Amino acid sequence: MRVRMLPTLLILWAAENETMKGKVIQEQVVFQLCELDVYVTGYHLLDTMFILMLYGWSAIPLMYLLSFLFSKSSSAYIKLVLFNYLSGIFSLLIDVMFQSDAENNMPNANRSFLFKSLLLLPNYNLAMCIINYFTFHQTKNWCSKIMHATNLKCDKQNTEKSVYSLEGQTIGIYIIMMSTIGVIYLLLIFFWETNVWKLRKFLNQYIYFGIYKKYKKGKVSKELSGECDDDDVENERKRILGQPLEVLNSAVLIKELTKIYFNYPVVLAVKNISVTIQKGECFGLLGFNGAGKTSAFHILTGEEIATTGQVFIDGFNITDNIHKVKSRIGYCPQTDALLEYMTGREIMIMYARVWGVSEPQIQLHVRKWLGSLQLEPYADRIISTYSGGSKRRLCTAIALMGKPAVILMDEPSTGMDPVARRLLWDAVIQARESGKAIIITSHRVEECDIFCTKLAIMVKGKFVCLGSPQHLKNKFGKFYILKIKINTDTHKQTLDDLKNFIMMTFPGSTLKQESKEILNYYIPSTDNSWAKVFGILEDAKEQFSLEDYYVSQITLEQVFLTFAIPENKGLNDYNNVP
């Protein structure tokens, strides 16, 4: 048994590794090592190749099918490699144990079921092909040499039959099984690919959510009501609910979108959000870690199913027309989705073809996008050699190229240096101005301030504010930032007088920071026009011999940070602003 198992296991190892070319080389090395000429001499090499090709035909679809069980590629890779090794080894052990143990008490029906089940495993079929092929030819060989061997079945019936026959120790049944299960697994993949979306939709929207709603009625009506304290968010919601789809006529329409992860414990990631994004608009989704941005984003890209609510992209409902929607979006995911063994130019050409750019135009089109993100110098290098920032730039170029109606970018500037970031901003502004709708998530608030025309800040799955960056700054930043640079030789009494002057002239102001040279105040903007503030400070500059002063509006980042304090309901309270 050991003699039969060793080459078989080695060949299994060879067959499971990497490319077909690699397999053939490994296989020849194994045959040479084990001195198994029977697999390579004469036309036998063709038989061996045929067996290995059928193994690939059946194993690859099975691995693809099983990969749906995993959400992470790394764990899928490790577990499927283990599955391959173990299924090969154990199926063979089971076969050998039960075939050789005649006194086994297992009923025949069970034994037959067990063997039939093993035939569904490509590794078992491969192993049996290899073993039986060897045994068949070796027996034939010995029979031709030792004419009257007593313990060998050297009768004509045995020696003249084909190795592909279905009787005795031959490989016919295993060849048929590998061919058949390859087709079956491919059909299952096709069925899964075409129906998984409907199945997930049914499970999420009707089964899981139905049960959840039944047992958590109070929580659902409280958390998922969609009502919001902020008037902009509330007005947008009412506008969307009150108008028909045709009137809203938006590139992206998100209507009462909710996402619940039905794990343990259940997570309400997105809670009834509504917003429209028009063509030529760039919508920035801001929020702290865990706010629900990525969940909302994944629904827009079709990676996740919405639990309730609707999303329309370019007029198509994402839940009913996922394939049409996918062909209308450009997507730059958070993790670089690149084929690492292609060059930058090759991958761009591939995507240009996917987008349907005509062949004569492809080179020009690709050159334009490579140039716009300054990727030309690396264009002919393999992607795995790119730096993190260059990979992000390539992902951005792929998302922006072609003719998508909507572009989705998940933290596109992560890992980019300031120059690359500028290029990205220019490219996004250009795409926006060409009439595309862009949705972007970013932790860089200043970035959203530059190119977003509309912003929403998400906190615990809900929008807490909505509007243009300037609108948000005006609305939530009801104070100015005043920085006063004092002379280093200013007397302490003069400094105290200056502080009293500011407090008296701008009641309600707060001294946020004080250093040897700089006083940093937040002063209320209500009742204090820019002209009035500058007029007062010009006088104060003379009176207190100030070196300089600087008045500015609150930054978007400071607006964003006000939402970091959960109890900060009065967002105009600048004592809470960091």
Ligand SMILES: Nc1ncnc2c1ncn2[C@@H]1O[C@H](COP(=O)(O)OP(=O)(O)OP(=O)(O)O)[C@@H](O)[C@H]1O
């Ligand atoms: N697949 C998942 N299964 C269960 N819970 C999830 C899953 N994905 C996200 N969550 C949970 O949903 C909530 C929102 O997560 P999400 O990733 O959408 O937030 P985010 O705003 O994108 O955060 P970050 O800025 O860190 O990417 C979190 O509580 C998170 O733990």
